[in-house]
Amino acid sequence: MTADRPLVMDGAAHDAASLPVEIRFDKVSKHFRRPDGEGTFVAVEDVNLDIHQGELVALLGKAGCGKSTLFNMIAGLQAPSSGAVHVQQHDPFKEFAALRGRIAIVFQNDRLLPWRSALDNAAFGLEMMDVPLARRHEAARHWLARLGLQGHENDYPHALSGGMRQRVAIARAFATDAPIMLCDEPLSALDEITAARLRLEFAELLREAGRTAAFITHSIGEALDIGTRVVVLQRPARIAYDVRLGATPAEAERTEVRRRIMDVLTM
Amino acid sequence: MFGQVLTTVARTLGGLAGAFVVGAILAALMGRSALVARLLSPMLTFLQGIPALSWVVFAVIWFRGVETRIFFIMLFTTLPAFAFQLLDSYRSISKDLAEMVVSFRPRRWQMLRVLVWPAVLPGVLTSWKANLGNASRVVVVAELVGATGGVGYELLQQQLFDMAGAMAWTLQLVLFVLVVQWVISAIETFSLRYRGMSERSL
Ligand SMILES: Nc1ncnc2c1ncn2[C@@H]1O[C@H](COP(=O)(O)OP(=O)(O)O)[C@@H](O)[C@H]1O
Numbered sequence: 001m002t003a004d005r006p007l008v009m010d011g012a013a014h015d016a017a018s019l020p021v022e023i024r025f026d027k028v029s030k031h032f033r034r035p036d037g038e039g040t041f042v043a044v045e046d047v048n049l050d051i052h053q054g055e056l057v058a059l060l061g062k063a064g065c066g067k068s069t070l071f072n073m074i075a076g077l078q079a080p081s082s083g084a085v086h087v088q089q090h091d092p093f094k095e096f097a098a099l100r101g102r103i104a105i106v107f108q109n110d111r112l113l114p115w116r117s118a119l120d121n122a123a124f125g126l127e128m129m130d131v132p133l134a135r136r137h138e139a140a141r142h143w144l145a146r147l148g149l150q151g152h153e154n155d156y157p158h159a160l161s162g163g164m165r166q167r168v169a170i171a172r173a174f175a176t177d178a179p180i181m182l183c184d185e186p187l188s189a190l191d192e193i194t195a196a197r198l199r200l201e202f203a204e205l206l207r208e209a210g211r212t213a214a215f216i217t218h219s220i221g222e223a224l225d226i227g228t229r230v231v232v233l234q235r236p237a238r239i240a241y242d243v244r245l246g247a248t249p250a251e252a253e254r255t256e257v258r259r260r261i262m263d264v265l266t267m
Numbered sequence: 268m269f270g271q272v273l274t275t276v277a278r279t280l281g282g283l284a285g286a287f288v289v290g291a292i293l294a295a296l297m298g299r300s301a302l303v304a305r306l307l308s309p310m311l312t313f314l315q316g317i318p319a320l321s322w323v324v325f326a327v328i329w330f331r332g333v334e335t336r337i338f339f340i341m342l343f344t345t346l347p348a349f350a351f352q353l354l355d356s357y358r359s360i361s362k363d364l365a366e367m368v369v370s371f372r373p374r375r376w377q378m379l380r381v382l383v384w385p386a387v388l389p390g391v392l393t394s395w396k397a398n399l400g401n402a403s404r405v406v407v408v409a410e411l412v413g414a415t416g417g418v419g420y421e422l423l424q425q426q427l428f429d430m431a432g433a434m435a436w437t438l439q440l441v442l443f444v445l446v447v448q449w450v451i452s453a454i455e456t457f458s459l460r461y462r463g464m465s466e467r468s469l
């Protein structure tokens with residue numbers, strides 16, 4: 001553990017000059033009613049987490065440990081059972097309209113509207129924000145081109161490959177220019193080669209835009225490559241390990257962090 | 268001559284349009300509330316079991332005007348199927364897509380326009396095609412409520428076994444039904460072209 005860059009447990013301490021908090025979990029728990037009606041199932045338990053502006057937080061954890069549930073609460077798709085979630089000082093579930101255009105999500109699968117062309121899918125987020133047609137098409141065209149989809153603007157999703165569809169979904173998120181980005185294993189549905197190629201571009205895009213992002217991954221390598229911070233969750237979602245990385249972490253630090261992550265994940 | 272067929276076709280489409288609107292409202296209510304669905308669904312099933320001829324009798328007892336009676340009969344004979352079919356389309360909207368759309372925090376009408384309408388459209392067109400066939404059979408019975416025009420009335424005039432006349436009226440009505448079916452199919456082909464086709468059929 002290096003002295004100048006402490007390994008932070010449970011977000012307890014922060015850099016003194018840290019930027020504003022964009023996403024805050026305050027003692028958040030989430031229970032689901034069991035399908036047989038017998039009691040409840042704890043998916044998230046007492047999570048405290050502050051994500052600051054500009055942080056790229058990688059969320060690691062075994063399948064079913066509540067990562068997607070955390071995202072759904074940030075996105076306002078689900079309300080916490082107890083505790084509070086705040087995104088830019090707003091309650092994402094109750095203040096539904098207040099966060100319009102502030103959060104963009106790349107889901108695990110592409111979720112393109114099958115009746116829309118690639119262009120209109122990429123422009124979809126902007127359309128929900130009432131951006132005029134010409135401007136949203138311009139932005140969508142720009143992002144499709146950046147993701148290597150020039151010439152496919154008028155294709156319907158059924159005519160695109162899985163990798164291309166996921167690129168459209170990524171374009172849809174970036175085109176909104178939302179300050180907060182959530183990515184739920186955005187590359188996991190793709191074959192290894194496509195994923196590897198897209199991973200680099202994706203990391204680049206996230207970094208250059210200077211936005212706040214949380215992304216779920218099951219690859220420790222991906223977490224260390226893309227993230228400026230890694231949060232490891234245990235089942236039910238509790239934070240087991242939370243570490244900030246330097247801009248270019250030294251090899252020794254990476255090895256140490258990797259070892260600690262492995263320890264927690266295999267606990 | 269053609270006028271009689273057009274009258275009947277207008278009554279058919281008018282009744283279907285009414286049933287579609289009411290059916291869509293009921294489907295929306297049932298789709299949004301499990302309680303309403305539990306309440307309405309058995310009632311609609313019950314209505315569905317009532318024969319067309321019973322509706323004719325009810326219409327004669329309850330209403331005076333001929334067009335009102337016919338509309339009433341057409342409405343109630345096609346309403347349950349419309350409501351069920353539309354509810355089914357509404358319920359089969361992909362949860363994944365709905366979540367994606369909601370994550371962009373749309374207003375209610377935006378949600379309807381960009382997700383609900385395009386997602387239920389195939390089901391809407393199918394329900395029109397299915398109910399059109401049913402309605403064209405019911406409408407001639409409905410025209411027995413005292414109509415002085417329309418295919419049902421004309422058929423009644425042929426009851427002294429003028430086979431050629433009966434056939435002529437029947438064929439004309441069937442022809443119009445086919446034309447409307449064709450129009451719906453054309454709309455279907457155009458609006459669902461995004462689906463693409465496999466080169467070999469199953
Ligand atoms: N809507 C729901 N109803 C009931 N249980 C759920 C629901 N959503 C998630 N769960 C449960 O909560 C746990 C966490 O799910 P999830 O957040 O999807 O995990 P992860 O994304 O980490 O794989 C899982 O065990 C899952 O079965």
Ligand SMILES: [Mg+2]
Nearest residue numbers: 067068069184
């Ligand atoms: Mg998940």
